[in-house]
Amino acid sequence: xxxxxxxxxxxxxxxxxxxxxxxxxxxxxxxxxxxxxxxxxxxxxxxxxxxxxxxxxxxxxxxxxxxxxxxxxxxxxxxxxxxxxxxxxxxxxxxxxxxxxxxxxxxxxxxxxxxxxxxxxxxxxxxxxxxxxxxxxxxxxxxxxxxxxxxxxxxxxxxxxxxxxxxxxxxxxxxxxxxxxxxxxxxxxxxxxxxxxxxxxxxx
Amino acid sequence: xxxxxxxxxxxxxxxxxxxxxxxxxxxxxxxxxxxxxxxxxxxxxxxxxxxxxxxxxxxxxxxxxxxxxxxxxxxxxxxxxxxxxxxxxxxxxxxxxxxxxxxxxxxxxxxxxxxxxxxxxxxxxxxxxxxxxxxxxxxxxxxxxxxxxxxxxxxxxxxxxxxxxxxxxxxxxxxxxxxxxxxxxxxxxxxxxxxxxxxxxxxxxxxxxxxxxxxxxxxxxxxxxxxxxxxxxxxxxxxxxxxxxxxxxxxxxxxxxxxxxxxxxxxxxxxxxxxxxxxxxxxxxxxxxxxxxxxxxxxxxxxxxxxxxxxxxxxxxxxxxxxxxxxxxxxxxxxxxxxxxxxxxxxxxxxxxxxxxxxxxxxxxxxxxxxxxxxxxx
Ligand SMILES: Nc1ncnc2c1ncn2[C@@H]1O[C@H](COP(=O)(O)OP(=O)(O)OP(=O)(O)O)[C@@H](O)[C@H]1O
Ligand SMILES: [Mg+2]
Ligand SMILES: [Zn+2]
Numbered sequence: 319x320x321x322x323x324x325x326x327x328x329x330x331x332x333x334x335x336x337x338x339x340x341x342x343x344x345x346x347x348x349x350x351x352x353x354x355x356x357x358x359x360x361x362x363x364x365x366x367x368x369x370x371x372x373x374x375x376x377x378x379x380x381x382x383x384x385x386x387x388x389x390x391x392x393x394x395x396x397x398x399x400x401x402x403x404x405x406x407x408x409x410x411x412x413x414x415x416x417x418x419x420x421x422x423x424x425x426x427x428x429x430x431x432x433x434x435x436x437x438x439x440x441x442x443x444x445x446x447x448x449x450x451x452x453x454x455x456x457x458x459x460x461x462x463x464x465x466x467x468x469x470x471x472x473x474x475x476x477x478x479x480x481x482x483x484x485x486x487x488x489x490x491x492x493x494x495x496x497x498x499x500x501x502x503x504x505x506x507x508x509x510x511x512x513x514x515x516x517x518x519x520x521x522x
Numbered sequence: 523x524x525x526x527x528x529x530x531x532x533x534x535x536x537x538x539x540x541x542x543x544x545x546x547x548x549x550x551x552x553x554x555x556x557x558x559x560x561x562x563x564x565x566x567x568x569x570x571x572x573x574x575x576x577x578x579x580x581x582x583x584x585x586x587x588x589x590x591x592x593x594x595x596x597x598x599x600x601x602x603x604x605x606x607x608x609x610x611x612x613x614x615x616x617x618x619x620x621x622x623x624x625x626x627x628x629x630x631x632x633x634x635x636x637x638x639x640x641x642x643x644x645x646x647x648x649x650x651x652x653x654x655x656x657x658x659x660x661x662x663x664x665x666x667x668x669x670x671x672x673x674x675x676x677x678x679x680x681x682x683x684x685x686x687x688x689x690x691x692x693x694x695x696x697x698x699x700x701x702x703x704x705x706x707x708x709x710x711x712x713x714x715x716x717x718x719x720x721x722x723x724x725x726x727x728x729x730x731x732x733x734x735x736x737x738x739x740x741x742x743x744x745x746x747x748x749x750x751x752x753x754x755x756x757x758x759x760x761x762x763x764x765x766x767x768x769x770x771x772x773x774x775x776x777x778x779x780x781x782x783x784x785x786x787x788x789x790x791x792x793x794x795x796x797x798x799x800x801x802x803x804x805x806x807x808x809x810x811x812x813x814x815x816x817x818x819x820x821x822x823x824x825x826x827x828x829x830x831x832x833x834x835x836x837x838x839x840x841x842x843x844x845x846x847x848x849x850x851x852x853x854x855x856x857x858x859x860x861x862x863x864x865x866x867x868x869x870x871x872x873x874x875x876x877x878x879x880x881x882x883x884x885x886x887x888x889x890x891x892x893x894x895x896x897x898x899x900x
Contacts, residue, residue: 431703433687438697467679467710474706508668 327353379450381426381443383408391415391423398422400457402450404476406430406464414462422460425450430468431475439475448480451488458489465495465513523636523835524866525565527595532587534560535893544886546861548868549877551898552890558870561895562639562840564592565868567608569637569838571618571628579610588612596635599835606634636829636837638865640822640844647821648814649806652795659796662825663725666832670721677714677791684711685786692785711790712770718791719753719770720763726751726796732827737800737820740855745800745813747820754793811847819844819856826865836865844869845876857881 323331327349334345352360376382377389384390391397401422405411411424427442450456459481463469477490496514497506506514528541535557550558563573567582576582583590589611596604607619608631617624618631625631647658663670684707690696691704730749737747755773760766770790774781777788798805798817805817829837839860845853853876860867861881874882887898 431706433683433690433700433703436697438700439703440698440700444699467676467683471680471683471703471706471710474709475703478705478709479702509672512669512672 376428376443377426379446380424381428381446382411382424396421400455401460402447402456402458403460403462404447404473405462406469406472410462410464422458427463427472430463430466430472432468439479442472444476444480447476451481451484451486456486456488458491461490461492523599523833523838524597525568525594525635525838526597527593528561528565529591529593530561530564531591531593532584533564533582533590533592534584536560537584537893539893539895541888541895543866543868545866547857547881547885548866549874549882549885549887550868550870550890550895551872551874551887553872556890557893557895558890559641559842561890562641562842562868562870565594565635565838565840566637566639567592568594568596568606569633569635571608571616571632574639574641574643579616580612582610583612589614594635604634606631633833636833636835637840638822638826638829638837639840639842640819641842644818644822645814648798648809648818652793655796656791656794659722659725659794662729663721665829667721670718673714673717677711677718680707680710680714681787681790681792683707688781688787689785691782708771708774711787712767712774715790716763716767716770719757719766719794722791722794723751723753723757728828729821729824733820733824736823736827736859737816739859740816740820740852742851742855745816746802747817748797748799748802749821750797750799752795752797754789754791812849812852815844815847816852823859823863826863830863830865836863839863839865839867841867841869843871845871850878854878854881 330349330352331342331345334340334348335342337345340348352363373385374383375385375387377384377392378387379392380389382389382391386393398421402425403414403420403422404425404427405414406427406429408426408428411426414420414424425443425447427444427447429437429442431437431439431442451459459476461473461476463473473492481488481490494517496510496517497503498510503511524545525543528543530536530539532538539561541561550561552558559575563575563582567573572579573582589609591607591609593605593607596606598604605619605621608616609618610616615626616628617626618628619625620631620634646654660670660674664674684704687696687700687704687707691701726749730747733749734747737745755769757766757769760769773789781788798821800809800813800817803809805814809817826837826839841860844856848856857878871877874887877885888895889898
């Protein structure tokens, strides 16, 4: 298909195609869109891409994306450093932050354990987490990985192989999985309902 | 549950066919390849939204036509009437209509009609590979337990990941630290696997009692059917899911070295089997054709009863080619049994001589020929 395009255009289409969620059709649409926009806009897009690659790095403490060595959250003196919420992706951190409820700090694993994808603990930011737990006064670790087979295995591994051996009496919790708030019970899928039943609690 | 009216349009070898079945026994008689099984299949589609014979929905459409419809009026308990329709098309997405309202999500319409189907393929449950019997278990239990469905999916995912890891360990190319993740996968495997084992065990213990009764009736009390769950490790001493989970972990520890050497998971529900024995002999190895068919039939009749208990009314019974291999006595017992259950029943055959005269008197009979079914004048 790419053969029908002029070479530079074909290159752009095939670059777009590599993006997640972009098929050949959308890649073509995006490429033609880029051709049609003014030069400045195209420049701005190209610049944004180069700049993000040049300036964004992992936070030395929590492994979140940041443009400084230490991210804003880890720098913030008002955050409670005794509670660490472990998430697998930066976007999960952003979702948590949007709640404006959580006052602790984070640790971003940058993935989940998945042998099929060649991802073992060495590819995740687990060593960094370990040194935080060893050196800081951490009272609680909240595990907020996705409720998938891989997310659960990762949570299990961190509990049993990373935190438990420290013998520091750190409390380990896992976020509840169940009914969406404001959702209708009759619209919830069955796995969600089953989980909600399992994690029910006493009325106070 | 009773189908009062069935209409198929451009479906299989039928251009347009209407049928008004009776509450009791309905018989489709005709030569080979005339369209008898096709009619049973259409009613199975009403219950499950798909056919067991067709690998693609488009196979259901009459050659040369763009779409097929199956329509029915069904009477449920307490005289609730239900108009149900399934439409498959070469261009559009499959959809169903329930009392006129359109659904494209099949989960919303499956189970509105309850049916149990017996066909020659069911003999494979008895004499086929263990994987056929596991599929049978999964299919049956999934129908009534969403939790089983979820655990089955998660278990398969877990075992795929775990086998990948074990293979890497065997070939000594596991990533640093990966070996230590094995215990996390073990916990997951035991967690989901124990639920599967528990549900399979209780399903089979209920099934075996009911199937033994049906089997005893069919064989006139001569043969004793025993259905036994054969899990990959013993769970006789543990009574609940937590116990099975612990035992699963214990067993994983036993086989750990072996698993690393072989590079695959060696125990768990993926290695389960079920044995069907008649008077203490394994029917898979020693059963005659007729015996195997009787066992398969008894299992289906038990399934019928389980569904009746669950939904509160007898499901429709679809018996395809059930009569071959059965002797006269077993045939008579079968129809006596079925008559007593109160299930509306549909049977195919190539010859009415296969039926006892007393049974034929009360049945409605269609002669099926080249995609047309006509009520037999008698
Ligand atoms: N999509 C289709 N369009 C037209 N004809 C079809 C289609 N699918 C199947 N058939 C025809 O339907 C016939 C088979 O019908 P069916 O399986 O109901 O036979 P049967 O009466 O049960 O025969 P048997 O006694 O051998 O079991 C075959 O002739 C087959 O070619
Ligand atoms: Mg047939
Ligand atoms: Zn940080």
